[in-house]
Amino acid sequence: MPQPGLEEFRFDGIGTRWEISTPRALSAGVRARLLAVVEAYDGAWSRFRPDSTASAMAREPGRHEFPPEAAPLGQLYRSLYRLSAGAMTPLIGSSLEQLGYDGDYSLRQAGPPLAAPRWEDSLDWDGSVLTNRAPVVLDIGAAGKGQLVDLLGVELRQHGHNSYLIDASGDLLYSGPDVIRVGLEHPYDPARAIGTVDLAGGALCASAANRRAWGDGLHHVLNGTTGRPVSTAVATWTMAASTMLADALATALFFVPGADLERSFEFSWLTVFSDGSAAYSAGFEGTLFT
Structure with missing residues (x-):
């Protein structure tokens, strides 16, 4: 999402495309530090x-032993695992591999859907130390990209860049004096928008079943209790102070009604369902096209 009058730093990392926009160009040293964080x-x-x-x-x-960011990541996942009754879990990796989203990107289903291991039976997550009692395929993709966006924001501020837009393939973190208008991608047609949202600061994240989809009805948003792709919701958007929180809650909305999540987290949200209906929070700063 290039912004007029801003300098752009683009790169690939963690399997996605990144764009960082700043009023003044990033030095070679700052760029190297950002790439090192990734x-x-x-x-x-x-x-x-x-x-x-x-x-x-x-x-x-x-x-x-994981880096220090493991502690808040684990706390967030633990809360969402409980609120979703196990549907949202960091142990979903084996279920994704079973359906073809494996380390080789084979996109070939190996067998019927496979439920994720129960967290309480398989994993102790204590701060930055994770202890698994059996081999487990960890996948923190539902919140990890957002957390990495936040870490890059910290790095930018530490080097004197207080105005910036970080775009991690649609997951945004913005800091700046102006309000920017962002289009909400149509869940069935990436060339169209279903609305817009004004972002004055903080994070805007989205999750959609049409992203990372393969085969008939196969996509990356799986219910951990069954290993099956979710079919009720097709797209979600969230706005929160941190990108990690917005990213995680964009996935959680596939399993838990937004009104229920609002009891535990401060954020605004929009969910579009497979029947064409939509639900959103009173504080969602967006406009939907009719």
Whole structure:
């Protein structure tokens, strides 16, 4: 989402395209630091890299030390696991692999849907230390990209860049003096928008069943209790102070009504369902086209 009059830094990382827009160009040193943050995050959490800490958990049980960002990530996942009755879980990786979204991106279903292991039976997550009692395929994609966006925002501010727009393939974190208008992508036609939202600061994230979809009815948003793709909601948008929270809640809306999530989290939201209806919070700062 290039912005007029802003300098752009574009790169690929964690399997997605990034654009960072700033009023003044980022120095070579700052760019190198941002890329290092992305590489470190990928090296810890990616289930697609055999050298990552997460991949070590898939090979054997044991005690695994992750970076400090693991603590708030684990707390958020634990809350959403409880609120969704196990439907949203970081242990969904084996279920995704079963349906073809594996480390080789084979996109070939290996068998019937497979429920994720129960967290309480398989994993202890204590701060930055994760201990698995059996091999588990960790997948923190529902909140991890958002958390990485936040970490890059911290890095920018530490180097004196207080105005910026970070766009991680549609997950946005904005800091600046103006309000920017963002289109809400149509869940069935990426070339169209179903509305707009004004972003004055903070994060805007989306999740949709048409993204990372393959095969007949197969996509990346799975119910952990069944291993099956969700079919009721087709797209969600969330606005929150942090991108990690907005990213996670955009997925949680596929399992838990927004009004219920509002009892535990401060955010605004929009959900579009497969029957064409929509629900949204009173505070959602958007306009839907008719």
